[in-house]
Each structure stands twice: as C-alpha cells, then as structure tokens.
Amino acid sequence: MPDLLWFVIRRLFGAALVMLALSFAVYLVFYAIPADPAHLACGKPCTPDRLEQARHFMQLDQSAIQQYLSFLKGIFAGRTFGDGAAAVHCNAPCFGYSFPLARPVTTLILDRLPITASIAIGAAILWLLFGVSLGVVAALNRGRLLDRLSVGVALVGVSTPSFLLGLLAILVFGFWLNMVPVNGYVPLTESPVDWAWHLITPWLVLAVLQAAAYIRLTRAQMLEELNLDYITTARAKGAGETRVVVTHGLRGVLVPIITLFGLDLGFLLGGAILTEKVFSMQGLGDLLISAVAQLDVAVVVGVTLFSAFLIILANLVVDIVHGVLDPRVSHG
Amino acid sequence: MSSSVAAAVSPTRQALRRARKDRSARLGAVLVVLLVLVAAAAPLLVKLSGQDPYTYHLDLLDPARGNAPKGALGGVSSDHWFGVEPLTGRDLFSIVVLGLRTSLTIAIVVTLVTSVVGTLIGISAAYFGGWYDAVASRVFDFLFGFPQLVFMIALGIIVPAGFPRWLLLILVLSVFGWASLARLIRNQARSLVAREFVEAARSVGSSGWHVITRELLPNLLGPVLVIATLAIPGYIGAEAALSFLGVGVPPPTPSLGRSISDSIAWVYTGADPWFLFFPGVALFVAVLGFTLLGDGVRDAFDVRLRRTT
Amino acid sequence: MAEPVLEVHDLHVTFTTEGGLVPAVDGIDFSVAPGETLAIVGESGSGKSVSSAAVMGLLPSNAATTGEVLLDGRELIGLPNDELRKIRGNDIALVFQDALSALNPYYSVGWQVAEAYRLHHDVSKKVAHRRAVEMLDKVGIPDAARRVDSYPHEFSGGMRQRVVIAMALVNDPRVLIADEPTTALDVTVQAQIIRLLDDVQEEFGTALVLISHDLGVVAEVADDVLVMYAGRAAERGTVRDLFYRAAHPYSLGLLGAMPRVDVPPKPRLTTIPGTPPSPGSIRTGCPFQPRCAYTHLVGERCITERPELTPRPGEGDHEAACHLGRRPEALL
Numbered sequence: 015m016p017d018l019l020w021f022v023i024r025r026l027f028g029a030a031l032v033m034l035a036l037s038f039a040v041y042l043v044f045y046a047i048p049a050d051p052a053h054l055a056c057g058k059p060c061t062p063d064r065l066e067q068a069r070h071f072m073q074l075d076q077s078a079i080q081q082y083l084s085f086l087k088g089i090f091a092g093r094t095f096g097d098g099a100a101a102v103h104c105n106a107p108c109f110g111y112s113f114p115l116a117r118p119v120t121t122l123i124l125d126r127l128p129i130t131a132s133i134a135i136g137a138a139i140l141w142l143l144f145g146v147s148l149g150v151v152a153a154l155n156r157g158r159l160l161d162r163l164s165v166g167v168a169l170v171g172v173s174t175p176s177f178l179l180g181l182l183a184i185l186v187f188g189f190w191l192n193m194v195p196v197n198g199y200v201p202l203t204e205s206p207v208d209w210a211w212h213l214i215t216p217w218l219v220l221a222v223l224q225a226a227a228y229i230r231l232t233r234a235q236m237l238e239e240l241n242l243d244y245i246t247t248a249r250a251k252g253a254g255e256t257r258v259v260v261t262h263g264l265r266g267v268l269v270p271i272i273t274l275f276g277l278d279l280g281f282l283l284g285g286a287i288l289t290e291k292v293f294s295m296q297g298l299g300d301l302l303i304s305a306v307a308q309l310d311v312a313v314v315v316g317v318t319l320f321s322a323f324l325i326i327l328a329n330l331v332v333d334i335v336h337g338v339l340d341p342r343v344s345h346g
Numbered sequence: 347m348s349s350s351v352a353a354a355v356s357p358t359r360q361a362l363r364r365a366r367k368d369r370s371a372r373l374g375a376v377l378v379v380l381l382v383l384v385a386a387a388a389p390l391l392v393k394l395s396g397q398d399p400y401t402y403h404l405d406l407l408d409p410a411r412g413n414a415p416k417g418a419l420g421g422v423s424s425d426h427w428f429g430v431e432p433l434t435g436r437d438l439f440s441i442v443v444l445g446l447r448t449s450l451t452i453a454i455v456v457t458l459v460t461s462v463v464g465t466l467i468g469i470s471a472a473y474f475g476g477w478y479d480a481v482a483s484r485v486f487d488f489l490f491g492f493p494q495l496v497f498m499i500a501l502g503i504i505v506p507a508g509f510p511r512w513l514l515l516i517l518v519l520s521v522f523g524w525a526s527l528a529r530l531i532r533n534q535a536r537s538l539v540a541r542e543f544v545e546a547a548r549s550v551g552s553s554g555w556h557v558i559t560r561e562l563l564p565n566l567l568g569p570v571l572v573i574a575t576l577a578i579p580g581y582i583g584a585e586a587a588l589s590f591l592g593v594g595v596p597p598p599t600p601s602l603g604r605s606i607s608d609s610i611a612w613v614y615t616g617a618d619p620w621f622l623f624f625p626g627v628a629l630f631v632a633v634l635g636f637t638l639l640g641d642g643v644r645d646a647f648d649v650r651l652r653r654t655t
Numbered sequence: 656m657a658e659p660v661l662e663v664h665d666l667h668v669t670f671t672t673e674g675g676l677v678p679a680v681d682g683i684d685f686s687v688a689p690g691e692t693l694a695i696v697g698e699s700g701s702g703k704s705v706s707s708a709a710v711m712g713l714l715p716s717n718a719a720t721t722g723e724v725l726l727d728g729r730e731l732i733g734l735p736n737d738e739l740r741k742i743r744g745n746d747i748a749l750v751f752q753d754a755l756s757a758l759n760p761y762y763s764v765g766w767q768v769a770e771a772y773r774l775h776h777d778v779s780k781k782v783a784h785r786r787a788v789e790m791l792d793k794v795g796i797p798d799a800a801r802r803v804d805s806y807p808h809e810f811s812g813g814m815r816q817r818v819v820i821a822m823a824l825v826n827d828p829r830v831l832i833a834d835e836p837t838t839a840l841d842v843t844v845q846a847q848i849i850r851l852l853d854d855v856q857e858e859f860g861t862a863l864v865l866i867s868h869d870l871g872v873v874a875e876v877a878d879d880v881l882v883m884y885a886g887r888a889a890e891r892g893t894v895r896d897l898f899y900r901a902a903h904p905y906s907l908g909l910l911g912a913m914p915r916v917d918v919p920p921k922p923r924l925t926t927i928p929g930t931p932p933s934p935g936s937i938r939t940g941c942p943f944q945p946r947c948a949y950t951h952l953v954g955e956r957c958i959t960e961r962p963e964l965t966p967r968p969g970e971g972d973h974e975a976a977c978h979l980g981r982r983p984e985a986l987l
Contacts, residue, residue: 175629325493
C-alpha cells in the first residue's frame with residue numbers, strides 16, 4: 015500500500031497547487047472589473063468623499079495583489095472590514111463578504127449548498143444506476159430490440175437540453191396530471207418525505223438526461239471490453255456469463271465511468287444552475303445568477319472558486335479511485 | 347478479407363460509402379440540411395410569412411387570461427403560423443426561425459474557431475513536444491477543471507455593457523471549447539509523429555511547417571471533422587442554456603433559449619404551453635439532427651477517440 | 656497406443672458474416688491420448704485456432720459448429736452452456752498466445768489462478784489461495800508466496816506465460832490446448848516454456864494439443880502432427896512421418912522455411928510463394944493448388960477435384976491430401 019499512499023500524497027499536493035493558481039486567476043479577472051462595487055454601497059448622494067470611504071471600507075483601495083493576499087489570509091484567520099462600532103467581522107474560513115447582502119460569502123454558500131447537493135446527489139445516484147445497467151444490457155443484446163431501445167433513449171437524452179425536459183416534466187406531471195409539486199424545496203431535516211417528493215421531478219429529469227451519456231459510454235466500453243482476450247480466458251476457465259460480464263467485464267468499464275461520474279457530480283454540485291432555475295430552487299446557481307445581476311463581486315468570486323474547488327476535489331477523488339481500481343496506475 | 351478490395355478506395359470514399367448505409371446518419375444529414383436551409387433563409391421565410399419578430403399584436407391577446415394568446419395552439423392562424431408570444435403578441439414563427447438562425451450561426455462559428463485553434467495547438471504540441479507540449483497539456487487540464495458555465499455567467503459582471511453579446515458568447519464558448527478538441531488531436535497526432543513516414547520526412551530535412559501541413563494535417567482531417575461535428579450540438583445547447591439564463595444574446599434579437607426561459611411562467615400556470623412547444627421543438631430537432639450526423643460521421647470514419655495519452 | 660481422451664471427427668466451423676457464409680474449418684479429424692502431444696501446424700488463417708476454440712465451445716454466436724468432439728467418449732457439441740462450463744478449465748484448459756492480454760490487469764495473478772480453482776472446487780478462498788501459491792511455485796515462479804499478490808503488469812513476459820500455464824493446470828485438466836504459447840516470447844524464454852509444458856505433461860499425464868507454426872518447437876515436443884491448410888487437413892502423421900517423409904507439398908514448403916541443424920545447409924531457406932487463400936475463397940480443386948510447384952505433374956485434377964486424405968508410407972496412420980501419389984521431394 016505505500017505505493018498507493020505516495021500516489022495519493024502526490025495528487026493532493028498537485029490539487030492544492032492547481033487550486034492556488036486558479037484562485038489567483040479568478041481573483042485577478044474579477045477585480046479587473048470596470049464597474050465599481052463601491053458605487054452601489056456608497057449611498058446617495060454619492061460624493062467622491064463617501065465613495066472613497068466606501069472603497070476603503072471594502073478594502074478596494076488596495077492593489078489587486080494585496081487584496082488577494084488578504085483574501086487568502088481571510089480563509090485561515092478571518093477578516094475584519096472597517097474599525098470601531100461600524101466594523102464588519104467575517105470569521106475564518108472567510109471567502110469574502112457580501113456587502114449588498116450583509117452576510118459573509120461562506121455563510122451564503124453553506125446556506126444554499128444543501129439544496130444544490132440534494133438535487134445533485136439524488137440525481138447522480140439515479141443516473142448512475144440507470145445508465146450503467148441499461149448500457150450493460152444494451153451491450154449484451156447488441157443489435158437486438160433492447161439495444162436499439164436503450165440507444166434510442168440515450169439519443170433523445172443527449173439531444174434534449176435539461177431545461178427543456180424540466181419544463182416539459184413540470185407541464186405534464188405538475189400541471190396536467192397534477193401529480194407532483196412543480197417547485198419549492200423542503201429541507202431534509204424538516205420532512206424527509208416532502209423533501210424527496212419535491213425533488214423527485216428534478217431528480218428524474220436530470221437522471222434521464224445524464225443517464226444517456228452513461229448508457230452510451232457503458233455500452234461502447236463494454237462492447238470493447240467483451241472482445242478482449244482476458245474475457246475469453248475467463249470463459250475458458252469455466253466462468254459463467256454473469257461472472258464473465260460482472261467480475262471481468264464491468265471491472266474494466268468502471269474506470270472511465272467513474273471518471274465521468276466524478277466530474278459530472280463535481281460540476282453539478284458547483285451549481286445545478288439550469289435545474290435550479292427551471293424548478294425555482296434557491297441553490298448555489300441561483301445565488302450566482304442573482305449576484306451577477308447585483309454586481310456582488312464577492313459572491314461571484316466565492317461561488318466561482320467554490321465550484322472550481324469542487325471540480326478539483328472531484329478530479330482528485332477520481333484520480334485516487336482510479337489508482338485503487340487500476341493497479342497499473344498506482345503500482346509503478 | 348475485404349481489405350484487399352477496400353485498399354484501392356480512399357478513406358473518405360469508404361467513409362461516405364459506410365455513411366450512406368447508416369440509416370440514422372442519413373436522417374441526421376437530412377435534418378441538418380433542412381435546419382441549415384431554414385436558418386440561412388430565415389429572413390426570407392419571415393418576409394414570406396408577412397410578419398416580423400418585433401411588432402406587438404396586443405389585439406391577439408386575451409387580457410382575461412393574463413394576456414395569453416387568443417385561440418387554440420397559442421394563437422396559430424394563417425397570419426401567425428406558430429401563434430404569437432403571450433404578453434406581447436409578437437409573431438412566434440419569426441422568433442423561432444430567426445432564433446434558430448442565431449443558434450446555428452453561433453454554434454457553427456464557435457465550431458470553426460475551436461477546430462482551427464484546437465487543431466493547430468494540438469498538432470504543434472504533439473510535433474514539438476517538450477515544454478511546449480507540457481504547458482499545453484496543463485492548460486487543457488486547467489480548462490477542463492474550470493466551472494465553465496459558472497464562469498460564463500460570472501463573466502457577465504466584468505464585460506462592459508457596450509460589448510456586443512453575440513461576440514462575447516462566441517469568445518467565451520470558444521475559449522472553453524478548443525481544449526477538448528486540441529487534446530484529442532494532440533493524442534492522435536502523437537501516435538502519428540512516432541510513425542515512420544513522419545520520421546522519414548524529418549530525416550530528409552523537411553521543415554516543421556511542412557511536416558505539420560503536408561504529413562500530419564491530411565492524416566488528421568478525419569478525426570478533426572468527427573470531433574467538430576460531434577461538438578456542434580453541444581454548442582447549440584450551450585448557447586441556448588446561456589440565453590435561457592439571461593446571459594446570451596440580448597433582446598430583442600430572437601433566441602430560442604430566451605424564448606424557452608420566457609415560457610416558464612406560462613408553463614407553470616398552464617396558460618400557454620405552446621409558447622414552450624415551438625421553440626422547444628426547434629431546439630430539440632437542431633440538437634438531435636447534429637447529434638445523429640456526428641455519430642454517423644464518427645462511425646463512418648471509424649475514429650476511436652482515445653482520451654488517454 | 657492408449658485410448659484417446661479427446662477425439663474430433665469431421666469438425667466444420669462456418670461463420671456467418673456480412674459477406675455470406677465463411678467455412679473456417681472444413682472437416683478435420685484428430686485425437687490425442689493422455690500423456691501425448693498433438694501438434695496442429697499451419698499458417699495464420701488456416702483454422703487451427705478456430706478448431707481449438709470450437710472444441711472449447713468458445714466461438715462467437717455467428718459461428719456454427721458441426722461434427723463430433725468427444726471427451727472420453729462424451730459428445731461436447733450441442734451440450735448446454737451450463738454443462739460446457741463445467742468442462743472448460745476443468746477437463747480441458749487453454750493456454751493463450753499472449754499472456755499479457757490473456758490475464759486480467761485488474762486482479763492479482765494469485766486471485767486469477769485461485770478463481771480458476773474455485774470455479775470448479777467448492778473450497779474457501781484461503782484454500783484456493785494456497786493452491787494458487789502451490790501452482791505458481793510448480794510452474795517455476797520464484798518466491799511464489801510473495802509474488803502471488805502481484806499484478807500481471809509486474810511480471811516479465813515469460814513469467815506471465817508461466818502464470819497462464821499455472822492457471823490452466825490448477826484443476827489437473829485431462830487436455831491442455833496451448834495456442835501458440837511461445838510466439839510472443841524471446842527465444843530463450845520460449846525454450847523454457849516449452850520445457851515447462853513438457854515437464855508438466857509428464858508429471859500430470861495431460862494430453863497436450865499444441866497449436867503452433869514453429870516447426871522447431873513441434874519437432875521437440877510433438878508425438879503426432881496435423882498440418883492444416885485453408886481449414887482442411889493437408890497432412891497428418893507422427894512427428895517423424897512429417898519430418899522425414901512429408902508427402903504434401905505444403906508440409907514440404909513449411910519444412911523448407913525452417914532452419915535446420917540436422918541436415919546439410921541449403922544455399923538459402925526457401926519460402927512458399929504467394930499467400931494463403933482466405934477461407935472459403937477456393938471452392939473446387941485443391942486449396943493449395945495456386946501456390947503449388949507440382950501442379951504440372953498432376954494436371955487438371957488439382958483444379959477440378961478436391962484431394963482427400965489418403966494413406967502414405969510411414970509409421971502408422973500417415974496420410975496426406977494430395978493428388979500427387981509420390982513424395983514430391985524426389986521429383987526436384
């Protein structure tokens with residue numbers, strides 16, 4: 015196992031470096047913005063004096079590098095804007111402070127995360143199950159009805175934008191059939207049943223669409239895998255078809271599927287933007303869109319960095335899982 | 347067994363022959379030709395219908411139903427072939443065909459830009475190798491690890507209002523789009539660079555430019571075509587998604603994504619589901635057609651797009 | 656001669672392809688007794704590998720097999736898959752050409768050998784593991800107890816082939832079919848593997864079917880030889896019949912293409928002109944006729960009439976399928 019441990023440490027170190035580079039890039043891009051957020055905070059009438067005050071208070075009068083360093087420091091030590099009675103505290107880990115919303119960005123993100131996570135994780139479990147099993151069934155029945163059906167479903171799935179299918183689902187199941195709630199979110203802690211009931215439509219919509227890619231990937235990989243020599247070896251050993259397919263075939267298919275799955279889940283956790291808009295749920299994506307509309311740079315930077323962090327994390331996990339699953343990667 | 351016969355025919359001819367036998371590829375080709383014709387002739391079609399996408403027809407709306415269109419199917423009539431928009435009464439046919447034109451134009455321009463940039467960078471990275479290749483590979487990783495949609499929306503905040511949005515859309519989609527093509531082409535090109543004919547060309551003193559344009563490029567045109575065709579439906583969807591989120595082309599320029607976004611309220615209340623139907627079907631057919639064609643082109647060229655190096 | 660353990664009579668294998676029916680094996684007979692070695696020789700595409708896959712029932716679904724395959728007198732063709740499964744790897748085992756692709760990269764070699772044992776023996780994982788170590792040791796893997804948990808990519812080519820042989824022998828099969836077991840290996844390693852096969856055969860009394868195009872290997876280990884050409888038997892006999900009394904021009908061509916140390920060197924090695932016909936492309940006459948240097952001595956018959964196996968002088972059942980009644984060498 016020391017091989018694997020070193021492998022994990024190397025990857026962790028790499029991920030940390032990428033995150034640092036990325037945060038710097040994002041920070042620079044967004045602080046080059048022509049619109050001045052201090053304008054919005056300075057109140058009316060906005061005299062140059064008051065503007066300067068606001069700018070100083072929000073620490074926008076520092077250079078970009080200085081601001082970035084205070085931002086980094088805030089993550090570990092927290093930050094304080096202004097001084098005296100008017101001072102605003104942002105406790106560590108501080109990822110910036112939203113003056114328009116008068117809340118630390120960390121709090122805003124953590125408030126919205128459960129909604130996005132509920133949508134993303136529930137849907138992810140469904141699409142992984144659907145996608146992989148249908149893909150395997152399609153591969154094993156190549157050219158027959160089940161295969162054509164799965165491939166057809168997958169084709170419609172990849173051709174339908176998620177917001178379109180979401181609206182269609184609301185129209186059919188929510189409005190015409192009046193079966194499911196069309197919007198709103200109930201926290202899991204309040205009522206698990208209502209939570210799931212409100213999420214069932216977004217879950218299914220996302221799962222159907224995402225499963226399409228997994229059907230196609232699983233089918234293609236499985237067909238390739240089943241032609242490999244070691245599959246024939248397994249048959250020649252006297253393994254039954256189920257064992258051949260599951261133990262020997264699926265094992266090799268797992269790596270590309272998990273790679274795709276990790277990245278998809280990472281992207282979605284960073285904001286199921288389209289789904290949140292269609293189903294009117296106040297997740298991270300909704301936070302971002304309103305922040306853009308209000309020129310709330312701190313929140314925009316915070317959410318962008320947070321989703322980048324999730325993607326890097328997903329990449330890291332995928333890499334490690336890859337190393338565990340494929341001995342050729344981690345063993346020398 | 348058939349290789350002795352097939353060897354006499356060029357790969358492109360073989361691919362065409364295979365594509366002609368593929369039923370879904372044929373359907374895709376037909377759809378794509380129709381879509382492109384409609385998009386190209388959109389202004390003409392709009393003129394033919396005697397309408398335009400800007401004029402309000404408030405008289406066609408029913409104030410009792412929250413200004414939803416009067417009549418069945420969202421107000422379909424001989425004047426308004428797809429009915430009218432609720433709230434404004436603008437002609438939906440004009441909006442849909444011109445919106446399709448916007449979508450396809452942006453998707454195709456982005457595909458062209460990313461194909462050229464991605465091919466050049468992919469091939470040169472494979473050919474020159476060394477630190478250039480290493481940097482390029484890091485850039486690919488960086489772009490893949492980026493929350494693209496989040497960033498595209500966030501960009502809305504820093505781009506001056508005067509900057510044309512359609513250009514911004516093309517730029518943003520291109521910046522995030524070229525890397526996947528470049529990486530695939532780089533991997534394909536790398537296996538070519540190791541082959542003898544490239545070695546031979548190099549050994550007789552051919553310049554890098556000559557090897558890239560005369561030896562590598564012709565052998566990579568198939569994969570580039572395949573990847574580019576497969577990418578088009580993705581860009582159509584991305585443009586629609588950004589417009590849907592309100593960061594695409596600004597009104598009053600027609601856009602399928604924005605129309606679909608506008609239809610949400612009318613779908614929620616059930617007052618005018620047809621407002622979703624027409625733009626929705628147009629978008630679906632556009633993505634489906636290009637997806638079918640892309641799959642067909644891939645199968646015909648029999649290109650295996652390896653992701654690993 | 657001992658009673659044969661495996662008998663094959665009039666085996667036909669026909670593939671259904673887009674281009675129509677392709678007969679890959681067109682009526683061959685062979686048998687092999689315990690402790691004996693039968694070599695099947697021929698160029699690639701001659702149907703030798705297809706024959707072995709047909710014996711194991713491992714052909715893809717577009718292949719139709721007819722004839723008789725008798726294991727201890729029991730007919731295998733037409734046996735339900737479940738019954739065949741019990742025979743594969745247990746009574747008849749297979750050694751593949753390329754050990755790297757024949758082994759599953761995702762599992763340790765010990766796991767793969769143990770799996771072969773557990774598929775046919777109701778034992779605990781522990782017992783199977785111990786058996787795997789024992790087998791790996793027996794095939795000459797140094798430090799087997801430690802190497803048992805290594806993965807295929809951590810072994811050299813020769814060691815991998817030893818693993819494959821251990822896996823094939825783990826259930827003490829009655830018949831071992833080795834399909835070009837040394838082609839992918841270095842010359843020195845080839846000799847080791849051939850010696851290993853010879854040793855285990857002696858120890859276990861296994862009947863060995865060796866599929867090869869390497870006549871050097873055949874001369875070393877085979878008792879009987881079957882020469883295949885275009886899916887048919889060209890010649891069969893004992894190894895001495897073939898090497899000293901070859902009656903078919905094709906066998907002679909193969910011998911001419913082999914470097915020898917036991918006969919005075921010829922000016923240069925000869926090759927057989929032309930390429931083997933694709934299966935099914937020659938429907939009448941002798942399949943070897945287009946490449947045969949002796950057709951002019953026979954005339955029309957070679958083109959119009961398919962030669963059947965007829966007895967030739969030799970040690971036992973020496974037969975050749977050639978219209979030329981005499982030994983072709985004498986004519987030169």
